[in-house]
Amino acid sequence: MAVVDLLDLPSEPTPLVGLDLGEKTIGVAVSDVLRSVASPVALIRRRKFTEEAAELAALMQGRRSRTLVIGLPLNMDGSEGSRCQSVRAFARNLLRLDEGLAIAFWDERLSTMAVNRMLIQELDMTRARRAEVVDRAAAAYILQGALDRLRAAG
Helix, strand or coil: CEHHHHHHCCCCCCCCEEEEECCCEEEEEEECCCCCCEEEEEEEECCCHHHHHHHHHHHHHHCCCCEEEEEECCCCCCCCCHHHHHHHHHHHHHHHHCCCCEEEEEECCCHHHHHHHHHHHCCCCCHHHHHHHHHHHHHHHHHHHHHHHHHHHC
């Protein structure tokens, strides 16, 4: 589903959850109920899918969210490669566990680079400290982009 299609979902205002799927971790961010601001909230270590999904489900349930925005790592020319296939497979597997989820994808090109640049230039963060926060911050960056697009469309 496209992010703007989230506007058509009938529901009470609930937060959106954003994901940045990395090879070793999954960055998680959440919006406020009004869907205006994204904040980084958690880092899920990659292991068995069922364990990752259970941790994500608990996070979403605690925030009463049923909607995910997942960063889609498109190639610079806009095409989809193997990383996109992996992200789409993760989403399909989540939907198999819970058909009631709404999942939208958001172009995440350059999100990690932008977050790293901000962490270095504005916060003067060390490499070790950046490694701890970059995936959560990238999830918030992805989710904020989607929220801004929803606000512009809505």
